[in-house]
Amino acid sequence: MNKNITDVKGFKCWGAHTGVKSMKRDLAIIYSEVPCVAAATYTLNKVVAEPLKLTKKHLLNRRAQVLICNAGNANACTGKQGMRGAVAMAKTAAKMLNLPVEDVIIASTGLIGEPFPTEDIVGGIKENIPKLTSRGEAGSFVANAILTTDTFAKEGFVNLTLDKKDVSMAGIAKGSGMIHPNMGTMLAFIVSDVNIEGTLLDETVRECVRDSFNLITIDGDTSTNDMAAVMCNGMAGNDKIDSKDHPSYQPFKEKLLELMLHLAKLIVSDGEGASKFIQYTVKNARNEKTARKLVRAISSSILVKTAMFGRDPNWGRIICACGNAGVHFNYKKADLFIGDPNNQVKVLEKGKPQPYDRNFIKKLLREAHIHVVLDLHSGDAEVIGYGSDLTTDYVLFNSVYTT
Amino acid sequence: MNKNITDVKGFKCWGAHTGVKSMKRDLAIIYSEVPCVAAATYTLNKVVAEPLKLTKKHLLNRRAQVLICNAGNANACTGKQGMRGAVAMAKTAAKMLNLPVEDVIIASTGLIGEPFPTEDIVGGIKENIPKLTSRGEAGSFVANAILTTDTFAKEGFVNLTLDKKDVSMAGIAKGSGMIHPNMGTMLAFIVSDVNIEGTLLDETVRECVRDSFNLITIDGDTSTNDMAAVMCNGMAGNDKIDSKDHPSYQPFKEKLLELMLHLAKLIVSDGEGASKFIQYTVKNARNEKTARKLVRAISSSILVKTAMFGRDPNWGRIICACGNAGVHFNYKKADLFIGDPNNQVKVLEKGKPQPYDRNFIKKLLREAHIHVVLDLHSGDAEVIGYGSDLTTDYVLFNSVYTT
Numbered sequence: 001m002n003k004n005i006t007d008v009k010g011f012k013c014w015g016a017h018t019g020v021k022s023m024k025r026d027l028a029i030i031y032s033e034v035p036c037v038a039a040a041t042y043t044l045n046k047v048v049a050e051p052l053k054l055t056k057k058h059l060l061n062r063r064a065q066v067l068i069c070n071a072g073n074a075n076a077c078t079g080k081q082g083m084r085g086a087v088a089m090a091k092t093a094a095k096m097l098n099l100p101v102e103d104v105i106i107a108s109t110g111l112i113g114e115p116f117p118t119e120d121i122v123g124g125i126k127e128n129i130p131k132l133t134s135r136g137e138a139g140s141f142v143a144n145a146i147l148t149t150d151t152f153a154k155e156g157f158v159n160l161t162l163d164k165k166d167v168s169m170a171g172i173a174k175g176s177g178m179i180h181p182n183m184g185t186m187l188a189f190i191v192s193d194v195n196i197e198g199t200l201l202d203e204t205v206r207e208c209v210r211d212s213f214n215l216i217t218i219d220g221d222t223s224t225n226d227m228a229a230v231m232c233n234g235m236a237g238n239d240k241i242d243s244k245d246h247p248s249y250q251p252f253k254e255k256l257l258e259l260m261l262h263l264a265k266l267i268v269s270d271g272e273g274a275s276k277f278i279q280y281t282v283k284n285a286r287n288e289k290t291a292r293k294l295v296r297a298i299s300s301s302i303l304v305k306t307a308m309f310g311r312d313p314n315w316g317r318i319i320c321a322c323g324n325a326g327v328h329f330n331y332k333k334a335d336l337f338i339g340d341p342n343n344q345v346k347v348l349e350k351g352k353p354q355p356y357d358r359n360f361i362k363k364l365l366r367e368a369h370i371h372v373v374l375d376l377h378s379g380d381a382e383v384i385g386y387g388s389d390l391t392t393d394y395v396l397f398n399s400v401y402t403t
Numbered sequence: 404m405n406k407n408i409t410d411v412k413g414f415k416c417w418g419a420h421t422g423v424k425s426m427k428r429d430l431a432i433i434y435s436e437v438p439c440v441a442a443a444t445y446t447l448n449k450v451v452a453e454p455l456k457l458t459k460k461h462l463l464n465r466r467a468q469v470l471i472c473n474a475g476n477a478n479a480c481t482g483k484q485g486m487r488g489a490v491a492m493a494k495t496a497a498k499m500l501n502l503p504v505e506d507v508i509i510a511s512t513g514l515i516g517e518p519f520p521t522e523d524i525v526g527g528i529k530e531n532i533p534k535l536t537s538r539g540e541a542g543s544f545v546a547n548a549i550l551t552t553d554t555f556a557k558e559g560f561v562n563l564t565l566d567k568k569d570v571s572m573a574g575i576a577k578g579s580g581m582i583h584p585n586m587g588t589m590l591a592f593i594v595s596d597v598n599i600e601g602t603l604l605d606e607t608v609r610e611c612v613r614d615s616f617n618l619i620t621i622d623g624d625t626s627t628n629d630m631a632a633v634m635c636n637g638m639a640g641n642d643k644i645d646s647k648d649h650p651s652y653q654p655f656k657e658k659l660l661e662l663m664l665h666l667a668k669l670i671v672s673d674g675e676g677a678s679k680f681i682q683y684t685v686k687n688a689r690n691e692k693t694a695r696k697l698v699r700a701i702s703s704s705i706l707v708k709t710a711m712f713g714r715d716p717n718w719g720r721i722i723c724a725c726g727n728a729g730v731h732f733n734y735k736k737a738d739l740f741i742g743d744p745n746n747q748v749k750v751l752e753k754g755k756p757q758p759y760d761r762n763f764i765k766k767l768l769r770e771a772h773i774h775v776v777l778d779l780h781s782g783d784a785e786v787i788g789y790g791s792d793l794t795t796d797y798v799l800f801n802s803v804y805t806t
Binding site for chain 2: 044045046047048074076077079111112113114115222223224302306309315316317319320322323324325327328329331332348351352353390391392394395396
């Protein structure tokens with residue numbers, strides 16, 4: 001079996017069914033035997049769900065020991081009733097585990113604006129905290145308990161050796177609708193036994209989220225509940241990573257980014273109704289900001305996304321999307337390639353359409369994984385982003401979500 | 404028959420088939436017997452089609468006498484070959500009509516990045532300029548000659564009396580895909596016999612475009628070719644409108660806005676694959692900029708658009724879209740209404756969900772014309788925008804456009 005959260009030293013978890021969702025698990029609990037340093041990034045939507053407001057406050061001290069997430073009700077636009085529910089969740093867990101309430105991270109996902117079913121969820125917490133375990137199956141239960149419209153659970157595990165100590169990291173995520181860059185992302189929870197200083201972890205999480213979850217897009221909307229949280233309990237016993245110059249820092253950061261990127265790609269693969277996974281590379285841009293904005297503009301354009309669904313090498317839409325990105329863009333310098341790296345077709349050279357075999361390129365676009373590479377010949381910045389196509393299934397699915 | 408461009412004093416036009424499009428008319432010519440003051444707004448896309456670059460230069464003197472537009476080839480991303488084509492169009496028309504080349508407005512619409520078929524189009528201009536006429540049917544021909552994926556021609560006519568003189572305005576437009584606010588808009592050509600000063604016309608056109616074409620959205624992309632041009636030949640003989648304080652200014656501006664709004668709504672009605680026309684009102688906002696950004700965010704959200712297609716009163720998506728608008732937004736002050744003004748249902752009051760009859764609201768959402776009203780109770784600014792739903796037909800249609 002693949003390793004999961006339960007294989008990280010000191011962590012236990014459980015995923016249970018409280019009844020908020022009719023059939024599936026809807027309550028996730030992740031617990032560390034000892035206090036962790038913790039950091040999180042949050043949605044940039046101006047409408048912020050109640051649990052995120054609470055978690056932001058709790059994480060001011062960069063410390064946490066347990067994370068509780070319910071699925072089925074987002075506890076967003078629920079006002080005081082919702083905030084009371086989030087507080088009740090935290091208090092219940094803190095009391096049962098004998099922790100300060102500030103050491104509890106709360107998250108929610110599901111429908112916006114429904115009254116929050118505090119009683120069911122608090123009851124579920126009471127019933128399930130005693131079930132916390134490091135048995136392997138609990139890792140799968142907790143990964144499933146945070147899902148909503150996802151079609152599969154998203155899990156990842158990486159490890160490395162620091163100071164001859166084995167250091168592990170495991171994570172779970174949920175995605176599906178409303179995935180977009182430039183946000184605190186959808187839900188992703190990562191735990192590690194690495195020994196690291198809190199403010200450094202905070203900064204590192206921000207940078208890794210920027211280079212992973214913030215480079216994916218499904219439908220261009222940012223939800224009220226998006227959050228990525230990382231908890232590190234130090235039980236691996238490595239020499240504490242206390243600065244970017246520490247010899248363990250880069251190896252740790254690379255692994256964290258690898259794990260986040262793995263989860264981010266799983267989210268794109270499971271985008272609502274998506275039939276294709278598309279990797280967009282913008283290279284040799286004048287600077288990173290320009291490359292990021294272009295990746296985002298192309299991957300978010302619904303005209304590009306529908307063309308991908310239709311296996312249509314419509315480079316005009318890609319160039320047009322770049323022109324709308326709000327950054328400097330000179331198409332006359334741009335080369336554009338479609339296909340995978342071993343089977344690339346150059347469709348534009350210095351802005352000029354190139355002759356290509358239309359049947360061959362349509363064959364390339366039939367693949368489930370498509371590469372689009374835009375070479376700007378204007379500098380040396382490169383950014384890679386990931387997106388899905390826009391399908392008739394997506395529209396059908398999203399036209400009937402609440403009803 | 405409805406009045407059209409040929410009913411405006413001094414204007415003639417013609418719409419012809421040059422062969423760039425296989426079956427339909429694809430060349431539009433609008434001509435005034437005397438020189439006009441003229442103004443235009445253009446796409447904000449960084450990739451600007453060649454004809455727009457030329458027209459911008461030509462209109463520096465705010466004067467024009469003929470407008471030529473071809474459909475089927477956008478003359479965008481065509482580089483020097485394309486610019487030579489646009490210049491050839493202007494020179495051909497100028498020579499035949501004995502005008503300075505700067506008095507020619509050039510526009511194009513169609514596929515991006517295909518070599519420009521200069522010879523066909525120049526041949527078409529030569530053949531069809533002699534056919535310019537003020538006979539009524541030419542108005543319909545010219546309205547049809549600028550279309551691409553539109554399913555019907557978009558025309559409008561308004562008139563008013565200024566200084567006891569009859570003043571007329573007529574316009575044609577094309578839309579369909581790639582319609583979005585905050586741009587120089589898709590194609591709209593308006594002619595009038597009003598007597599007005601050039602710089603004042605320029606400013607007025609900008610303001611009216613902002614309050615009409617820039618408040619509509621279909622799919623959030625802005626094309627390389629969008630342009631709205633207005634030509635006024637002064638033949639109505641009214642006292643020249645030379646300032647905003649002139650007694651004729653407001654009546655004239657109101658009529659111009661009425662005509663633009665009429666054309667803008669026709670464009671939304673004919674949005675690719677759209678099944679619904681949705682009017683979004685944001686009222687009592689703290690200022691106009693906030694209201695505009697909120698209208699745009701809601702009407703562009705593909706989650707809101709798919710909900711409208713699915714007749715789903717998913718107010719959570721509307722609130723979430725507002726949170727992503729990048730402006731101050733306090734949902735706790737917001738009332739939200741769905742339905743038409745005579746049959747409104749309040750779904751949110753001060754951010755709190757209100758009980759409503761789900762079957763009744765689903766019936767309201769079955770209408771082809773839907774009203775969404777967001778009352779922010781935060782000031783007195785109001786902006787109304789227009790959008791379409793996102794349908795499975797849209798996706799199917801756009802997945803096979805070039806192929």
